[in-house]
Amino acid sequence: MGRYVLRRLLQLIPVFIGTTFIIYALIWALPGDPFAGRCGERPCPPAYIAEMTEQYNLDDPVIVQYFKYLWQLLQGNFGETYSGQMVSDLMASAYPVTIRLAVVALIIEAVIGIGAGILTGLRNKGFADNLVLMSTLFLISLPVFVTGFVLQVWLGTEWGIIRPSVSSQATWGELIVPGFVLGSLSMAYVARLTRTSLMENKRADYVRTAVAKGLEPRRVVGVHLLRNSMIPVITFLGTDLGALMGGAIVTEGIFNIRGIGGLVYDAIITKEGTTVTGIVTLLVLVYLLMNLLVDVLYAVLDPRIRYD
Amino acid sequence: MRKRRLAAWIAAPLAVGVFATACGGGGGGASEDGFITVNSTEPENPLVPANTTETGGGKVVDAMFTGLISYDEKTSEPYNEVAESIETTDNQHYTIKLKDGWTFHDGTPVTSQSFVRAWNYAAYAPNGQSTASFFEHIQGYDEVNPADPDGDKGPQPAPEPTAETMSGLKAPDDKTIEVTLDAPFATFPTMLGYTAFSPMPDKFFDDKAGFEEKPIGNGPFKFDERQPNQLIKVSRYEEYAGKNKPQIKGVEFRVYNELETAYQDLVSGNLDFIDQMPPSALVDEKWKTDLNDRGEVKPILSNNALQLPLYLPEYQDPKLRHAISLAINREEITNSIFSGTYQPATGWVPSDAVPGYEPGACGEWCEYDKDRAKKLFDETGFEGPITITSNADGGHKEWISAICGQIKNNLGADCVYKPVPTFSEFLKMHDEQSHDGPFRFGWLGDYPAAETFLGKIYRTGASSNYMGYRSEEFDAAMNKADRAPSVEEGNKLYFEAEKILAKDMPSIPLWDQKAAVGWSDRLEGATVTWDRQLNVETVKLKS
Numbered sequence: 001m002g003r004y005v006l007r008r009l010l011q012l013i014p015v016f017i018g019t020t021f022i023i024y025a026l027i028w029a030l031p032g033d034p035f036a037g038r039c040g041e042r043p044c045p046p047a048y049i050a051e052m053t054e055q056y057n058l059d060d061p062v063i064v065q066y067f068k069y070l071w072q073l074l075q076g077n078f079g080e081t082y083s084g085q086m087v088s089d090l091m092a093s094a095y096p097v098t099i100r101l102a103v104v105a106l107i108i109e110a111v112i113g114i115g116a117g118i119l120t121g122l123r124n125k126g127f128a129d130n131l132v133l134m135s136t137l138f139l140i141s142l143p144v145f146v147t148g149f150v151l152q153v154w155l156g157t158e159w160g161i162i163r164p165s166v167s168s169q170a171t172w173g174e175l176i177v178p179g180f181v182l183g184s185l186s187m188a189y190v191a192r193l194t195r196t197s198l199m200e201n202k203r204a205d206y207v208r209t210a211v212a213k214g215l216e217p218r219r220v221v222g223v224h225l226l227r228n229s230m231i232p233v234i235t236f237l238g239t240d241l242g243a244l245m246g247g248a249i250v251t252e253g254i255f256n257i258r259g260i261g262g263l264v265y266d267a268i269i270t271k272e273g274t275t276v277t278g279i280v281t282l283l284v285l286v287y288l289l290m291n292l293l294v295d296v297l298y299a300v301l302d303p304r305i306r307y308d
Numbered sequence: 309m310r311k312r313r314l315a316a317w318i319a320a321p322l323a324v325g326v327f328a329t330a331c332g333g334g335g336g337g338a339s340e341d342g343f344i345t346v347n348s349t350e351p352e353n354p355l356v357p358a359n360t361t362e363t364g365g366g367k368v369v370d371a372m373f374t375g376l377i378s379y380d381e382k383t384s385e386p387y388n389e390v391a392e393s394i395e396t397t398d399n400q401h402y403t404i405k406l407k408d409g410w411t412f413h414d415g416t417p418v419t420s421q422s423f424v425r426a427w428n429y430a431a432y433a434p435n436g437q438s439t440a441s442f443f444e445h446i447q448g449y450d451e452v453n454p455a456d457p458d459g460d461k462g463p464q465p466a467p468e469p470t471a472e473t474m475s476g477l478k479a480p481d482d483k484t485i486e487v488t489l490d491a492p493f494a495t496f497p498t499m500l501g502y503t504a505f506s507p508m509p510d511k512f513f514d515d516k517a518g519f520e521e522k523p524i525g526n527g528p529f530k531f532d533e534r535q536p537n538q539l540i541k542v543s544r545y546e547e548y549a550g551k552n553k554p555q556i557k558g559v560e561f562r563v564y565n566e567l568e569t570a571y572q573d574l575v576s577g578n579l580d581f582i583d584q585m586p587p588s589a590l591v592d593e594k595w596k597t598d599l600n601d602r603g604e605v606k607p608i609l610s611n612n613a614l615q616l617p618l619y620l621p622e623y624q625d626p627k628l629r630h631a632i633s634l635a636i637n638r639e640e641i642t643n644s645i646f647s648g649t650y651q652p653a654t655g656w657v658p659s660d661a662v663p664g665y666e667p668g669a670c671g672e673w674c675e676y677d678k679d680r681a682k683k684l685f686d687e688t689g690f691e692g693p694i695t696i697t698s699n700a701d702g703g704h705k706e707w708i709s710a711i712c713g714q715i716k717n718n719l720g721a722d723c724v725y726k727p728v729p730t731f732s733e734f735l736k737m738h739d740e741q742s743h744d745g746p747f748r749f750g751w752l753g754d755y756p757a758a759e760t761f762l763g764k765i766y767r768t769g770a771s772s773n774y775m776g777y778r779s780e781e782f783d784a785a786m787n788k789a790d791r792a793p794s795v796e797e798g799n800k801l802y803f804e805a806e807k808i809l810a811k812d813m814p815s816i817p818l819w820d821q822k823a824a825v826g827w828s829d830r831l832e833g834a835t836v837t838w839d840r841q842l843n844v845e846t847v848k849l850k851s
Contacts (some may be wrong), residue, residue, distance in 0.1 A: 044465055046456060051436030083365075084354040084520050146830045150567075157576045164572035168538040168562070256569045258538045266537075266565070269701070270352065271732065 001299070005292070019284045020277065025067045027273045028058075052082065056274070069277065079274035087278040090263060094192075095282070097170040098259035101138075101251075102244040104172065104179030110186035110237060115195020117233075122221065124199060132195075138186035148181045148254035148306050164255035175257075184250040186240050193236055197229040204228075227301050234301065238294035242287040246280075310337055342557030342849065343541070344580040344831065346842060350537050350563050354520040357506040358430035358437040362584075368540050368561055371844050372413075372525035373506035374550050376404060376423070377497065381846070383757035384838040385663050386498050389550050390507065390526070392483075394500070396714065399492035399793060404485040409549045412509040413530040420479035422507035422526075428452070428473045429513070430504055439504035441771065445496060446635040447488045447661065449477025470621065485807060492791040494798040495759045502755045528554045528845050538563055552845035559844050575599065579830055581842045585824040591645040595826055603826035607660040608840050609753030610821040611653055611761070614696065614711075614746040618814060619776040623745075628688045629813035633673050634681035635718040641710050642819050647702035649824050653817035656806050657761045658753075661838070663819070665758050665799045669806030678718040680743040682745075685719045692721030695840075699734035700727035704748055738774035749774070749815060756838050757795075762786060766809060777814035 035049050052058075057065045072079060078087035116136075120129040139147075155177060156164030166174045201207065204226065210220045250262040260279055267275035298305045314668055330749030336646075360369050376391035388394070392405040399417050405491070410418035429435055431443035433453040443449055452474055456466040466554055476488035489496060499505065506524055512519045523531050528550060529542035543558035562579065564570040567586040573579035575598050585603070589595040614632075623629065638652035659667030694715055698704040705725065712723035726745070728734045739742055751772075753760040763786055764770050768778045785808055789801030823840035832848040 045436070045438060045440045045453075047433040047437050047440065048436040052433075083350075083352050085536050093538060110399070149568075152572060157572050160576065162574050163578050165564075165569050165578060178365060181564070211311055253566045254569060256564050256566065256573070258563065262565050263537060266350070269730075 001296075004247060005296070008292050008295070015288060016284060020070070020073075020281050021066055023280045024069060024273070024277050026266070027064070027271075027276045028062060030268075030271065040123050040212075040266050049123060059305055061068050069274075073281070074076070078278040081272050081275055082270075089276050091260075091279060091282060094258060094260050094263050094279075097257060098245050098248065098261070100170060100172060101175050101179055101182065101248060101259060102241055104175045105183030105186075105244050106237060106241055107249075108176075108180050109183035109190050113187040113190025114233065116191040118198065118221075118226070121195040121198030121202075121229075124195075129195075132191055136191050139184050139188040142184075144181060144185065144250050145254060147184055148178075151177055152180060156303055168258065170257060172261075178255045181246060182248055186236075186244070188232060190236065193233050194229065197232055198225065199228045201225055225242075230301055231298060234297055235294055238290050238297075239287075239289055242283065246284060247284045264284065267288075314399075329616070335495075344556055344558075344844075344847070344849065345560045345562050345578075346844075347564050347567075347574075347579060347583065348540070348561035351540075352373050353438070355531075356437075356512075356520065357503040357508075357525075358426065358439050358722055360503060361438050363768060364563075364825060366839075367583075367841055368542065369506075369525075369526070370841060371529040371542050371559060372523060372527045372531060373503060373549075374525075374527040375505050375507070376406075376500040377755055378551070379501055379838050380561065381835050381837045381843050383663055384661065386501055387551070388754075391500070394497045394635060396497075399494045399537060399791065400489050402420075402485075402487040402496065404487065406483045406485070407549070409527055409585075410846045411547050411549070412507075412526050413524045413545055414509060414511060416509055416511075416528050417482075418507050419482040420485045421482070421503070422509065423485055424473075424477050424803040426506065426508035427477060427514060429508070431474060432472060433469050442499065442502065442504045443474070443493070445489045445493050446489045448474035449476075449490070451475070454726070469739050482815075491787075492788065494792045494795055495757045497825070498757045498795065499755050531558060532558065549596070550570060550845070551736070554845050555848040558843070571595075574826055574828060577828055577830070580828045581825065581834070582827075583823065583825050583840050583842070585649075585826060591827075592650060593647070595824070599826050600829070600836075602829060602831075603824065604836055605649060605822050606836055606840070607651070607658065607822045608821055608823045609661045609756060609760075611656075611658040611751060612650075612818045612821070613656070613749045613751075613815040614818060615749040615775045615815040616817045617741070617743040620744070621742050622688075624688050625688050625690070626811070626813055627684045628690050629816065630673055631681045631685035631688065631719060632694070632715065633670075633816040634675070634677045634684065634731060635715050636711055636818070636847045637676040637714055638674070638819055640714075641674065641707055643705050645710060646819070647661075650819040651822065653819050656766070656809055656815070656817055657802070658757045658820035661753070662756050662758050662761075662799075664796060666803055669803055672811050673810050673813060674817055675823050681718050682720070685721070690721070692719075692723070693745075694719075694723045695726045696720055696747065697726045697734070697737070697743055697745065698748035698792070699729070701730050710747070731801065741774075743774075746816070747774075758799055759790065762802060762805060762809075763790075766814060777812070777813045779812055779814075781810065781811070782808045818835050 035052055057068055078091065080086055089163060116132045116302065120132045152164050155161045162177050163174065166178060207220060207225055210224045245260060248259060249265050252259045252262040264276060264279050313538060316752055337620055347366055349364035352362050353359045353365055355365055355368055357373050358827060367616060374389050376389060377386045380387055388485060388497060390406055390410050392407045394404050396402045409808065427443055430437045431440050431449055431452050433440065434487050439454055448471060451471040454467045454469055469666050478486040478487060509524045511524055528548045530545045532541040532543045534540045540561045541558060544554045548554065567584060568588065570579060570582050571586050574582050585699045589598065603705060616629055642648065642650045642652055651718045653670065655669035656666050657665060663794065665821035691806055696712060698708055705727065708725045711723055715721060715723040723847055728737065751765065765772045766777055766782060767773065768785055782805060785801065789798050789805055792798035792801050825836050825840060827834040830849055832850050834847050835843045837843050
């Protein structure tokens with residue numbers, strides 16, 4: 001196990017360099033001059049453009065720029081935006097908010113999704129089963145911005161139960177409704193995934209053995225059946241966390257959550273190459289680590305999976 | 309079992325590493341007592357007046373700096389702030405006396421040197437400040453910021469500046485500034501209220517990084533704190549020497565990505581002011597019921613036009629340009645698409661926004677007359693198609709499609725909308741002169757004067773003259789107006805210059821923008837300045 005993890009960690013290095021290079025090259029290859037729109041309708045003075053070009057090494061070939069950037073990055077310096085803000089400061093204020101939002105969404109989708117999945121998976125073809133299937137279908141077909149606006153306008157503006165937007169502190173409590181909106185789609189998938197997985201394993205030999213041994217039903221389901229059925233669900237949840245962090249642009253926009261998604265979106269629009277690369281680098285790391293975490297968890301859940 | 313424990317040992321730190329940062333946060337969401345919240349966007353540059361040209365940073369800089377003059381919030385007439393008097397006999401030599409008692413937020417006095425050093429810094433080419441060209445009228449500007457002989461895009465770099473300071477700028481004593489312009493320019497005193505002309509403290513010249521972290525101004529509010537991409541807070545400066553002492557304790561500029569969210573916050577009382585209504589609130593004036601009439605629609609210094617590529621042979625015929633203008637029913641489009649927040653343009657300077665300026669220079673050529681349009685169009689022999697180009701990232705599709713529909717119906721020529729993905733690509737097409745038909749042009753005036761809508765756009769070789777328009781007649785008329793002995797006479801002469809544009813029609817005026825703003829019921833006496841910002845100097849909180 002130790003050697004496996006070490007090997008996986010070493011694999012991270014080429015993947016990390018490869019992805020950051022692709023991102024760096026792509027973002028600077030976007031058409032249009034990054035400084036063209038910075039002075040309103042009038043063109044920027046040539047001296048201003050020269051100064052900015054110099055500051056961001058834009059005169060060098062992309063590969064040289066990249067290695068200059070990587071060298072800075074290794075020293076812990078994520079660079080500066082055009083407005084003189086440290087990218088690391090921007091990330092330090094946006095990252096915790098995003099993580100909190102993603103965790104809230106993940107907890108909501110895991111608890112409700114797995115709960116509904118178990119309920120329907122154990123007693124199939126009943127009223128509950130039909131209800132869950134119907135409501136998950138409804139959630140899957142509803143775009144996030146519809147759920148978001150409806151909840152914002154009704155709960156926030158009309159009934160006054162929540163604030164329509166999240167304050168700059170973005171406390172756990174404030175993030176419950178946005179987290180629900182963000183996690184609602186995945187919640188439906190988790191419910192369906194859990195249900196299918198449970199139904200399949202219910203007929204497995206080891207379950208029959210456990211029942212024949214005379215174990216009480218709670219133990220059969222809780223220890224034997226659930227643990228084995230959770231593998232696809234855990235895989236889904238693990239990779240979903242990355243998606244929830246980087247892909248929450250719509251939810252963040254609706255509730256004005258100052259997180260990573262909106263930051264990346266703005267940075268792409270305004271051609272802030274350093275910000276985009278910095279954040280995506282961080283997201284790449286999160287994805288890689290989450291994947292490793294999921295793979296390690298397999299071994300915990302299923303004794304048949306070995307890594308050595 | 310051992311393996312499983314090992315797995316747990318590995319999983320735990322991984323999970324901690326990813327999630328540890330999530331803890332923390334907390335605390336209440338409401339703003340402090342006596343503070344008001346205003347919607348904003350993240351500033352695109354450091355908060356330095358000479359390098360701030362967009363609204364996100366502009367709002368904050370306006371609250372923190374006060375220049376020699378300000379503009380009356382109702383009439384846009386300039387009045388003196390730091391200046392005691394601005395005197396001139398020939399509109400070329402100005403003597404500016406400063407008032408006593410003005411200090412920066414760090415306690416140092418505002419002297420004539422604070423202005424002279426700041427202006428020299430902004431104009432000096434190697435400093436790369438985006439507002440450098442505002443100082444071009446001052447004598448000696450071409451020595452600190454020499455023009456590139458082969459144009460900005462030419463192969464040769466611009467020559468090195470031969471001086472660090474402008475020769476036309478002197479400070480004989482602490483309270484006097486003497487300005488010499490390279491030619492008479494009657495609008496100069498009106499320009500002095502623009503943020504680029506703000507004074508800068510010594511701290512700025514000694515320690516720029518420190519200044520950018522905690523800017524120091526001389527305005528009604530001083531810098532408190534900034535959370536990147538979230539908010540900027542300023543609080544009342546007790547020693548402020550300006551005409552209006554602020555009534556509120558401070559302002560929090562909160563960054564919003566979606567106008568719609570800011571509006572929902574305003575309706576539910578979590579935000580005190582928005583400077584722009586989302587389109588959904590403008591439909592049937594929905595905001596009036598949502599906000600109980602707490603809002604205002606007011607003309608601002610902004611207008612839109614279609615510029616024409618005069619570098620193309622078919623567009624060189626003024627008849628075609630006039631025909632397109634006559635074929636557009638401006639009234640119909642402003643009512644049906646913009647829900648009354650725009651009004652049809654009657655000239656190249658927006659009406660009702662520049663004090664004492666008579667609108668209507670475009671006259672008959674901006675009135676809808678489809679028969680005359682068709683007749684003129686047939687005389688040109690041009691058969692189309694007419695392509696209208698715009699950037700697609702600003703929501704321009706609706707009105708361009710409407711114009712195209714009118715052109716098709718009234719001129720019988722084919723008309724298509726050609727979107728360009730981003731604003732920066734659109735600007736690149738301006739530079740390369742690669743348009744194949746009319747293109748969108750929006751302009752936001754920098755100070756309430758007619759000159760800001762004419763000189764930088766239509767003079768031969770002007771920085772925003774993307775049309776390739778050259779008219780010696782117009783240039784001469786502008787020179788004459790710039791040299792007028794008074795603002796009133798200048799306005800008459802600028803109107804004459806506009807008449808030349810009506811004859812040549814290098815661009816087709818479309819409509820003048822009005823700002824629609826709204827505020828919460830916590831505010832009392834909220835008023836809006838000429839640049840559609842909340843007047844933070846006079847607004848009060850209800851007790």
